[in-house]
Amino acid sequence: MKTKTLRPDKVNVVTLGCSKNLVDSENIITQLMANDYEVEHDGKHDGEDDANVVIVNTCGFIDLAKEESINTILLYADKKGKGEIDKLYVTGCLSQRYKDNLEEGIPEVDDFFGTMELPGLLARLEADYKHELIGERFITTPAHYAYLKISEGCNRTCSFCAIPLMRGDHTSRTIEDLVASAEHLVKNGVKELMLIAQELTYYGLDIYKKRALPELLNALCGVEGLQWIRLHYAYPSKFPRDILDVMAAQPKVCNYLDIPLQHASDEVLKRMRRQVTRAETTDLINYAREVVPGIAIRTTFLVGHPGETEEEFEELCDFVREMRFERLGVFQYSHEEDTIAHDYPDDVPAEVKAERANRLMAIQQDISLELNEEKVGQTLRVIIDRKDNDVYVGRTEFDSPDVDNEVHISAKDVYLRTGDMVNVKIDAATEYDLEGVLVN
Template sequence: MSARTYQVVTYGCQMNVHDSERLSGLLEDAGYVKADQDGSPDVVVFNTCAVRENADNRLYGNLGRLAPVKARQAGMQIAVGGCLAQKDRDTIVRKAPWVDVVFGTHNIGHLPALLERARVESEAQVEILESLETFPSTLPTRRESAYAAWVAISVGCNNTCTFCIVPALRGKEKDRRPGDILAEVEALVAEGVIEVTLLGQNVNAYGSDIGDREAFSKLLRASGRIDGLERVRFTSPHPRDFTDDVIAAMAETPTVMHQLHMPLQSGSDTVLRAMRRSYRQDRYLGIIEKVRAAMPDAAISTDIIVGFPGETEEDFEQTLHVVREARFAQAFTFQYSKRPGTPAAEMDGQIPKEVVQARYERLVALQEEISWEENKKQVGRTLEVLVAEGEGRKDDRTDRLSGRAPDNRLVHFTRPTEPVRPGDMVSVEISYAAPHHLLAEGPALAVRRTRAGDAWEKRQAAPAAKPAGVMLGLPGIGAPAPLPAAPAGGCGCD
């Protein structure tokens, strides 16, 4: 018999994307084979998000479309995991009784066994644990990129933001030992990876679980000393925990990129208080000022929520003020989404949809203008671009390649005359700027073949299926290729 095939569909934040790599690794370790994009998989796994309402709608819509497919395909199984599964539990099987397995955020390692149990017993298996059983990084992994990788340094979150349900679903923060993290990074580098993104729900709170307030800055410096690692990024930090030693580590460690994604959520002190965000406008702008003093070339991005309950026009104007002062390279903007189970869902002063929409459009217009102005400052600069896979959707038609600059700006550039692979480095001169990308229309100034390019080439030589798509809201900030570009969006929970 041929091996059973699988597909993993991911919704939500970077943590979910990384968890999906673990799910793929678990399935392949159990003998499954990744389905070709044109085929019909034997197992479809939805790794879900619970932060925004359209994630629910997207899931149930896709489950509905799969029902007749499953009815026609003998032996097909459907599994639902992640944050929405942790929250809704039996609701998923009630709404979609054709689902075979429901599992939560704390027991992704059980997926192969749950699938087999559902097959043998011919009934749905629902298993939700209330606390983390095994740190996900100990599980098998199928990395989607040969040259860039996520490395989780912690799971869970100790914050109590009133709009966010993630801490209730992911649990309290648990930190990995620094030695385990560095060992994983070293192993990745040995495989050809040259860029890592350190990942946590509240990444710069790292150390709170092990009793060391400077643990995160120490981890940045230690990662930067790993031979062969060229780029270190991290996402997403919380302004409350952003300390001067982290800024110093970023500025003084050559391989830590001068790129920072730091969620603002609102510029109004009144709204921040209602959100239970433990900083105020002055504190946030003070961090920006310190980062820019230490790294004038830093590209800073953020998350912003528009229309939080009780937000007045004056409150919204304060958000616009911070956007003008901070001059973000990019902002992932969200209209407030009421989520059952969060304190904000029960607050008075829910804002009418038309008011939220109007404010959202004003914010987007302002940020587009600033992003374009900031990108224009890059024209004439020479940048070394890490060639990516899947970043430029028009590359084939325009005879260009695409990749990321050190500050994570997306760069499209003329294809060099010599062969270039994803993972290689190409130096180009920027000739044009748009709000969301840079363009280098002249010939490449230099091409540097890398171990990462070798690793990509080796992977291509072996039979392999194409990467799974990300269905909703993956920010481009620090996102290792080859995950496809997605609309502005993120979990908004940092």
């Protein structure tokens, strides 16, 4: 059994959920390191680990995420009971939403903190919250890319979504703060920034009284050394189309847009409270492809929302076939307490949700293969993420880390470094990956 310590000297920060959670964990790590703590990120769950304090940053988005968060908390609660760690703290979305239940159900946890309670968490660790570090951040991703959270919270009222319950109202960071953060990250080796928020297109409405994402993009393009800027999580209703003008004009802004559409049936969209129709969505996607030729559009759809009929699902399938999205993901509806949709009967059986998700992804798989095969013979700019055995693995400007396609390059007789940007001629394609060779 470990020897107990009077003051914790090493902290393991465990991150679950999305990239927005990852940024929160990076801010926790930055503050702790400034207070002379030794910190690790996602240390070993099993086996020997000399961290004596664990902070679990939880996700509470859907049932599967909640289950993973609770199982992780229980794992470390068991370690605490065995004397393998001294202290266990829980933060993040699940803690924000279910603090009272968690306190009662898992008493081994020393304290629970919400999504905006970093100063309180630090105080429990006898660490000072250092305001001068705002804008600086230790990153846990590979050194050449990082996520930049431009706002917090969401003012949308989508029927199925619990994020506003966990993250609060939309709050933007100033352009000056974000540029300073970008400059700090680039100074430390970052070449690519993924701009993230619960809702990108709302950026600036609270502090500038207008949608200011185009102004932010232009300001970030002025950061010397930054190569790529990527946009994640834009909302289709009343989408500010001047964003696309900036994308077309600024080489640093990747021809890539992550715009979760959720559905294509007008009746389902109405029940989802998405404030947009299929016709409006089609017009927006066609406009984006006209203004930014070659743009890669990533979207996600939600199947099994209360009331979704087979006919409405088939409308969605037809829409996917028609629009031929470059990147696509599918979620199954999760019946979340305190959301608007929770008042509806969860009337689509679990097996039907799963079958519909699989059917939609099968359609997309064929589309993805066809679109990838069209790239054979083209030369694309690629950033190198890692080396797997005898293959370098990279991405084009049309791909975000972890969720999109990769480019594989034989490492035989070639030496590349992580973060290198190289030209690759594509000579083979599969459903979700490309293969190629270096060219000058």
